[in-house]
Amino acid sequence: MVASKKNVYPFNTDTTGYQLDDADEIQAILEHARDSVLPFSGEYKASWLLNDFESPIWYTTKRGKGSIIDGKGVETDNITWNVTLPNGNNLCDDRYRILLDNIKKTSFLFRNGIITGKVIGNRRWHDVTGSLLVLAKFLVLYEDRYLPHKYGFNLLDQQGLNQFSINYSKGGITFALELPQRALLLFYQSAFNSECPLEVYSAIPNIDEELCKSIYLKLRETNLMRPLKSGEFKGALVFDLQRISSILNCDKESMSSERMRAFLRQFEIELKESELLVKYNIKSDYHGHRTPLLTDALNNPSNENSLVAITGHFEVLLFAHRHLPETSPNPCYLSINTARKAAMKYTKIDGRTPLLPIDIGLSYMNGAMKLVYKYGENLIDLYLEFLDKSYKPSKIKDINIEASIMRKNRLLFNRLSRLEKYRDLCIELNLSYPHTSTSKTKNKNTSEEYDLFSCLGDVMAASAILIAIMKPSRDDEIINLKRDCLYHELGGGYYLKLYLGKSNVGEAYEEVIKPIPYITAKSIELLQKLGNGIDIIMGTDTSDTLFYAPLSGLTNVGRVSKGVLNTKLDNLGDKLKIRLDEHKRRWYVRVHEMRKFFLILLFWHGRFNVLDAARDIAGHVDAEHIYRYVEANFPRTDLCAFEADFAIHCLSSQDRYDDFTHVDDSFEALRELVCKHFGVSSLEFIHQNEWEQYVRDLRNEDGFYLKPHSIQCETDDGQLVSFEISLIFGEAIYNAK
Template sequence: MKPHREIPEKLSFLKTLKKSSSEGYRKAPWLLNDFSQNIWHVSFEYKEPKHLNWCVELYDGSVLTEPKNERLLTSFKYFVVIATSNHGNYDAHTNGLKTQVRSYGIALKIIDHLLLNAEAYGLLKTGLAGLSDQNLKGLLNQFAQSSSSVESVYEWPERLASFLVKLRSDTSDSAINQLLASFPHLSMVTEQQIELSPLPIPMDEVPAIRASLILNGYATSWPPEAKASFVNMPKISHHILSSTVKAKDVRKPIYPILDIDNDDFYRTEYEAMRVSTTEGSKMTDSIFLAYRKVLYSMGTLHKLGADAPSPKSLQAVQKFVAHDSKVGGSFRTAPSEVVLSSVKKAIEFHYKYGSDIVLLMSRLLKKCQSENVTLNKITDKDVMSLCPESLMALGVKKLGITALNVGSPYGPVSANRKGSRTNYYKKLRANVGFLELFGVYVGCVQIVTGAMTARRLGELTDLPAKGSLDKSRQWLKFWLRKSSRGMMGRRKSIMRPIEPVAAEMIGNLEAYHQTLLETGFTDEDLPLFSSPTLTAKGTISSGVSVYLRNLDLFCDYFETALCDGKRYYLRQHQLRRFFAMLFFHCAQDGDESTIRWMLGHVDLEHLWHYINENIDGTILAGAKAQHLAQQIYTKGEEGYTDLMDLINETYGTQNYVKGDAAKLEERIEQLVNNGLVDAVPEFILQPGGTKLRIVTTVRRNIHEQD
C-alpha cells in the first residue's frame, strides 16, 4: 500500500481540482459563518457584519428553512455565492469588491422577487427548475422598466396600495369617522401630496386610509404633540414583504399622501390645477446587463446537482433585450401668458433683488462660521443687522416666517407655526421671512432656466452647482435622462446655449454654493438648486421635493393666474411644452427674433432639430395641439377647414369650439397622437435670411401619404 502523500505547498492551487463543485460554492470571502446556517453573517468590509435571515414564512405557511423546502433553500444559497464569484471558476472571488457587492444585491433581489411570487411561479412544487424562458424574460423585462428596484422588483407601490385599501376596508367606519372628527387635519389632501405620491389608491379614501393606519397601530408618536407623528413604514414593509430575505428591510419611499402630522398641512395658497408630472426613469444598460448576467449564472446550479431553470430557458435570456412598456401620460397645459408672465417677473425680480438676496445669505453663513453655530442659532436681530437696505425696504424682518431659530416663539414641534393660510401668504408677499424670500429667488432661477432649456425635471435637479456652465458662460451642460441605452450605462451630456440673464442667475447660485463650501456648511458639491429648509433646521435640502417647493413659493408670491379657484403651480413639463409652443407661436407670427433670443439658437433649423430630439413626443404633441387650438379659437376656422371637418367626423360635433378651447385642444391632441394631424415648420430661404411658417397636415387615415 502506497503511503498517503500531501500536495506540496507550492502546488497548493491544485487542491481546488480535488474538490467537488458543490464544496467550492459553500464558501465565500464575505460569508463569515457556515453555509448551512439559517442566519448568515455577511461582510463586504463593513464596519459590523450584517445578518441575512433565511427563516422566512412562505405562502403555504411553511418556513423556507424547514426540511420540506431544503432543495429550494440550498438552490438560493448556492445562487448567491455563484453570483458573487467569477462564474465558471468555483471557489474564485477574485473579481472586484464593488462587483461582488452589486452581484450580491442583485441575486437577493431576484430571490425576493421569486419569493414574493412563489405561488404564481409554482416555486414550492418545482423549485427553480420550473421557471420557464417566459418567466425569466418577463422577470427581466419587468425589472428594466424602472431604475428603482423598490418599484420594479418588489412592486412596492402596488403592494402598498393593496394593503392600504384592504386595511381601510377592514377598519370600522364609525372609528374612522370619530378619529377624523377629532383630528380635522387628517382630511386635508393637497395637490402637492398627490403629485409626489404615485400610489394607485382612491384619492377620496385618503383620509379614511390615514385614520385606518393610526387605528391599526401603524403610526408613531400619535397623537402629534411633543413629537411629530408619521406612518411607520418599516413596520408596514415587514408586514407586506414578510416572505422576503432582504426586501422587507430595504428603505421605502416616503409618500406625502400618507402624511398624518398636523404640522404645515397646507403647502400652497390655493388648490392646484391638476397636472401629471411622472417622468419614469428606466434601468440603465449596465445595470440591466448585470441583472441578466446574474440571472444567467443560475445555470451553474446544474453542476452542483441543485434545482435550476433548464439550459434552454437560460439560453433564451442570455441575449435578451428588454422592451419599453411604459406609456407617458397626458399633461395639463399652462396658458402661454402664464408662463411668459412668470419668466418676465422672475427676470425683473432677479435684476432688482437677486444679488442682495445672495449677499444676505452669504453674510448669514459667514456669521455662522465665525460663531461656530448652525443657521437656527441666528437671531432675527442678527438678520436685520446684516440685511442690505434694499431688502429692509422690501419688508424683511426675520430669518423665516416659520423658522425655529433662537428667539422664535415656536417650540421644536408646533402645529401652528404657519398660522392661518391667509396670514401666512400675506406675510410671504410682504417679504417678512428671509428664508422664504430666498426660496422664491431660487424659484425664479428655476423658472427661467426651465423655460429656456426645455430639459427634464430630473436633468435640472441633477445640475451640479459647480461646472454646469462652460468657461464662456454661454453654454449649460446637462447629463441626459433616458439616454443610457446603448451607452453601457454612461449618460450622455449635452451643451445647451443659454441666454445671458439665465447664466447670470445661475452665477448667483454658484456664488451661494461657494460660500456654503467656504464656511463648512457642506464639504461636497451639492446640486445647483439646493436650498435651506424653511425651519432653518437640518442640512441644506435638494431634490424634487425642494425644487417643487420653490416653484410653489414662486407661484404664490407672484400670484400666478387662477382658473375655477385653482392656481397654476408651474411644473417643468409645462415649461418644456411652452418651449415648443413658443416656437410654433413665433413662427406663425413671423417673429424669428423672439425665438432666437428666448431659446438661445441662431439657426432655426437646428432649433427645430433640438426640439424634436429633446422633447418627448407626448409633450410635443400637446404643444402642437395647443398651438392649433389657439389659432382656431382666436383667429377663426379659416385655413383649418380640413381639421375641423376631421374633428366633426371623428367626434360628431364642433359646438364645443365656441365655448371650450381646452376641449378643442384635447381633441386635436388625440388626433396628433393617432397620427392623423401634424404641425411642422417649413423653412424658406429668403435674401434677408431664413423664414419659417407652420404647415398643418390632416389625414383621413394613418396610411394616407403626405
C-alpha cells in the same frame, strides 16, 4: 465595465505576442462576441460595484463618482436587498439564498452589459432591478406553487406571468402584490373576528360605504388606527401605516402609494369629506394640482406604457437564462407579448402629464425674473455677510457669545437689516427673521412675515425656473450642473454647458453647450456667487455643483437634491399666490413641466419653421421626438389645422416650393391629388378657397399627415443634421391612387 473573466472558452482571445496596431480593440470585439453566445463564467466584480457582491446593500457609482466612507456610501447609487417578503421572511435569509442570488446576478450582468450587449445607465438598471424584486415578492406570495426558495424564478409559468400582468394593469404594484386584498382580510378579521365574505372581497377596490363605516367604528378602538398629531386634519383617526405594513409584511412605501392610500381612505371616515385624496400633512399652503380626486385614484387602472415597461423588464430574466439556466425561467415556455395582450384590455390609454397653463407659467416666469433681477444680488450679499459673522463669532461685536444661537442670530440679523444697503430690501420683502419655523412664515391665514432662509430658497427656485424655462432642461440636468457651467463670449452671448439627461452610455453622459438669454445667465451667476461665498467662509470646496445652499438652517449648507428643490418651488408658488383651480388646488411647478411649457409655446408661435430649432434646444437627436410632444399636447383639431395650413402654404408657392427647403417630393403628389379631384391640370384653374378647403377636409379625415424627421451624417466639421418634413398619405387615399 465588463467584469474580469477566466479564459476557459474553446477559442483563444489573447493577442499577446502579435504585432497588431488595434490589438486592444480586436480583443474587446472578440470578448464581446464571446459574451454574446456563451454563458458568463467570470467573477462578479466590477468597478461600479464599490462593496462586496454578497453585501445586503450594494453601493454603486453614480455618474462615475461615489465612494464608501465609514461603511456608508457617499454620492452613490444604492440597491437594498434585505427586503421583507409577503410571508414575513427576509430576502437575505438563508432560505431564499437561491432566489436572491439569481436577482443579484441578473442585475449585475444587466448593468455590465453582458445580457443586452450594451452598458446600461443607472436609471434603467434601478428600474429593472426594482421590477425583479417585485416579481420575487409575487412568487413568494404563491410560494407553494412556484417554490422560489428552491428554484428561484425557474418555475414561473405563462399563467403566473399573465396573472401578474393583469393584476398590475388594474392597479399597479399595489394590485400586483394584492395589498388591498390582504388589508381587507386584516380589517374584516380585526373588526368582526370572522373571515371576509367572498362578495365583499370580490368588490375590491370599491367597498360598500356602510361596511366601511362599520369597520371604522370597530377599528378605531384598536392599535391599527392613530390620531394625527398635526396639520390640517389634526386629531382625525387614520391608519397606522407602519403597524399595518408590519402585519402585512410589506414596506411602508407600498402602503403609501396613491392607489393604496385611496383604498384605505374609504375606511378613514373623518377624512372622506374631501373629494381629493388629500395627504395627512403638507408643507405648502394648499394641495398640489397632482393631488387626484379620490374616485379617480381609487379606480384608475395603470396606463399602457407602464404595463409595457414592467413586462419589458421581465425580458431581462429571460435573456439571463443562458447565464443562469437553473434559476431563470426558460424563454421557450414564456411569452412577454402573450402576457401583455392578456393584460392590455384592463389598462387605460396613455395620457401625457397636463400642460402648464399659460397664465400660470407666465406668473412663475415673471415672478422669477423679478426675484432674480431686483432682489437676488442683495439677498445673497445679506446672507453671506450673515453667514460670515455667525460662523466666525470673533467678528461679532457687542453680542454675548454665551447667548443662545437663536438669540445671537436674531440680534445679528436685526443689526444687518438696519444697514443702509439692506434696509430697503428688508422693508420691501417684509424680512423680519433670519430663520423661523414653517408654521410661522407660511400660514396663509396670518400676516405675511418672511425670513432670510425662505427668501434665499425663493431665489434658488427662481433661478431653477429661469434655467428650465429659458433653456429647456430635465431635473437631473439642472441638479447636476457644475458651478463652471456658464460661458460668455466677449461681444457675444451666454452659453450653458450641461450633460444631457438621456443621451448616455452607461454612466457616461453627453456634454453639450447651448445658448441662453441674459436673465438665465444672471440666475446662474447668482448661484455661483452663493456657492463660492459659502466655500470661502466655511473653507470647503464644492465647485463641482451649482446648486449649493442652506438646507434646514442658515448655517446648515449642502448640495440641493431634487426633493429640496421641489420644496423650494412649492414655497415660491405660495409666495407668488398662483391661482387655485376649482378643487382648491395650486399648481406647484416642476422642472419637466417648464421644459414642456417652453417647447409647446415655441411651436405654437413658430409652427414648423421652429421645429428643428426646438429639437436642438431640447437636446433631441430627431425632430420627430419633439413632434411627439406636440401631438400629445395639442388638441387634434388644432394639430390638423396646423398641418393643413402648412400643406396649403407649400402648394401655394408659385415657384414650386423653392422657398421650402425642408419639404420633400411628397407634396407634389398632394398637388396632383388635388388637381385630379377637381379635374384640372393646375391649381390656378380652381378657386383658391375651394382647393384649400379640400386640403383641410383631407387632413381632418386623415387623408394625409405630416411627419418631420432628421437625417444625420458625419462630416469633417462634425455632425450635420438635415431637417425634412414628409407628407404621408392615409391608407384610404394611398389605396385609391
